[in-house]
Amino acid sequence: xxxxPSVRVVRRLDFGIMGNGSRMDTTxxxxxxxxxxxxxxxxxxxxxxxxxxxxxxxxxxRAEVDVTVLAGTPHHLFQPLLYQVATGxxxxxxxxxxxxxxLKRQRNARVLLGSAVAIDTRARQVTARAPGRxxxxxxxxxxxxxxxxxxxxxxxxxxxxxxxxxxxxxxxxLDLRGxxxxxxxxxxxxxxxxxxxxxxxxxxxxAGPTGVEMAGQIAELSHRALTGEFRRIDPRSARILLIxxxxxxxxxxxxxxSERALTKLRSLGIEVRLDTMVTGLDAGSVxxxxxxxxxxxxxxxxxxxxxxVAASPFAAELAAATEAPTDRAGRIKVLPDCTVPGHPEIFxxxxxxxxxxxxxxxxxxxxxxxxxxxxxxxRLQGNGDGPAFRYHDxxxxxxxxxxSAVASVGPIRATGLPAWFLWLFVHLFYLVGFERRVTTLFxxxxxxAGKTRAERAVTxxxxxxxxxxxxxxxxxxxxxxxxxxx
Numbered sequence: 001x002x003x004x005p006s007v008r009v010v011r012r013l014d015f016g017i018m019g020n021g022s023r024m025d026t027t028x029x030x031x032x033x034x035x036x037x038x039x040x041x042x043x044x045x046x047x048x049x050x051x052x053x054x055x056x057x058x059x060x061x062r063a064e065v066d067v068t069v070l071a072g073t074p075h076h077l078f079q080p081l082l083y084q085v086a087t088g089x090x091x092x093x094x095x096x097x098x099x100x101x102x103l104k105r106q107r108n109a110r111v112l113l114g115s116a117v118a119i120d121t122r123a124r125q126v127t128a129r130a131p132g133r134x135x136x137x138x139x140x141x142x143x144x145x146x147x148x149x150x151x152x153x154x155x156x157x158x159x160x161x162x163x164x165x166x167x168x169x170x171x172x173x174l175d176l177r178g179x180x181x182x183x184x185x186x187x188x189x190x191x192x193x194x195x196x197x198x199x200x201x202x203x204x205x206x207a208g209p210t211g212v213e214m215a216g217q218i219a220e221l222s223h224r225a226l227t228g229e230f231r232r233i234d235p236r237s238a239r240i241l242l243i244x245x246x247x248x249x250x251x252x253x254x255x256x257x258s259e260r261a262l263t264k265l266r267s268l269g270i271e272v273r274l275d276t277m278v279t280g281l282d283a284g285s286v287x288x289x290x291x292x293x294x295x296x297x298x299x300x301x302x303x304x305x306x307x308x309v310a311a312s313p314f315a316a317e318l319a320a321a322t323e324a325p326t327d328r329a330g331r332i333k334v335l336p337d338c339t340v341p342g343h344p345e346i347f348x349x350x351x352x353x354x355x356x357x358x359x360x361x362x363x364x365x366x367x368x369x370x371x372x373x374x375x376x377x378x379r380l381q382g383n384g385d386g387p388a389f390r391y392h393d394x395x396x397x398x399x400x401x402x403x404s405a406v407a408s409v410g411p412i413r414a415t416g417l418p419a420w421f422l423w424l425f426v427h428l429f430y431l432v433g434f435e436r437r438v439t440t441l442f443x444x445x446x447x448x449a450g451k452t453r454a455e456r457a458v459t460x461x462x463x464x465x466x467x468x469x470x471x472x473x474x475x476x477x478x479x480x481x482x483x484x485x486x
């Protein structure tokens with residue numbers, strides 16, 4: 001068994017943080033342990049079913065341990081392709097297989113639905129809540145792997161989220177799909193040219209991979225996929241803005257690739273505004289501040305927020321319970337072996353881990369999750385000391401438009417069609433399941449070789465489900481696009 005020194009601070013249920021950020025009621029009864037057979041082997045609890053959590057679980061498939069995967073959603077999300085769900089290329093099922101399905105043949109693993117809301121490091125228990133279940137429940141562990149990922153950061157303006165959704169979940173992607181396609185539908189109904197232009201102005205905030213890919217696909221929609229479908233508007237008249245406070249698009253790719261991506265974006269008609277900050281955002285407009293201090297208000301009904309990330313809420317709970325330091329984004333500053341200082345039984349991996357300025361990308365999550373699993377197995381075999389975690393950079397890829405991408409893989413720097421084919425291969429390789437690879441490849445062929453989008457259906461429940469003021473759905477169940485500026 002892995003031992004741990006005494007704990008200085010213990011967070012109990014009455015200090016737990018709910019998923020919505022509110023404190024748990026101190027009058028609530030203590031969480032009830034789930035009834036399982038007595039554990040005869042080392043218990044590994046993994047919180048999160050993203051890249052870090054899933055690959056950690058799979059790395060333990062032959063270990064003499066009992067693995068529990070706890071996650072707030074029942075699926076594993078292939079987040080790099082969310083923008084394709086939002087723009088109608090792929091269905092959510094193709095990038096979000098059920099975690100149970102993935103792990104069903106791994107006999108030492110079980111999957112639980114619930115969000116971790118509190119931790120007792122002395123008792124080695126995590127408290128969780130599941131949607132639709134009133135009572136909290138607790139799960140014991142001997143080793144803990146925290147892979148809860150990151151959420152969208154609005155840099156102190158959480159109110160922006162109402163009118164500018166991020167792109168971190170299936171709900172976000174379906175919300176944006178409704179807003180994007182709904183914008184064209186509503187523009188068709190407008191007689192006022194100014195109102196029509198406002199409907200057809202799309203603003204993407206953040207020029208990293210997600211922002212660039214979203215802006216490129218909205219341009220592809222307006223200039224290619226939707227042409228000829230409307231009678232009163234020309235979709236090609238859509239205005240697309242890409243906003244970033246830095247001086248480059250795709251800054252992590254380096255100057256040559258960044259400049260080529262910028263040239264391609266502008267050739268698509270996208271207005272790229274660099275050295276520009278968002279200082280205001282409401283239902284119908286975005287206020288921008290330029291490097292020279294001047295301000296500009298852009299009338300825009302559809303906004304996408306792809307700038308900045310913050311650690312998941314559970315990171316704050318864990319930091320308070322262990323007195324672990326955090327960085328500005330709330331990520332846990334871990335030791336070189338990915339453990340929390342003073343708690344060798346707790347590993348933190350992926351986007352919620354702060355170590356050596358590693359980027360928040362899938363490969364960091366995959367490799368750190370696998371590393372944590374190997375360290376647990378090594379300790380159980382009596383090898384307490386081991387090498388520090390070393391990240392092997394396998395490169396970065398981002399699409400700009402159809403048949404155009406940028407790739408930075410080792411010494412290789414590629415753009416255009418060769419980089420695009422490399423992007424296709426890598427993303428197909430990491431999709432889970434042969435059947436999903438086949439259907440994804442089919443949808444890509446339909447989209448990129450032709451002009452259509454296979455996944456354009458949206459429902460009122462998808463678009464308005466997260467809003468407390470969701471309008472009533474008609475008896476026929478028809479979808480009415482948002483008319484409140486979203």
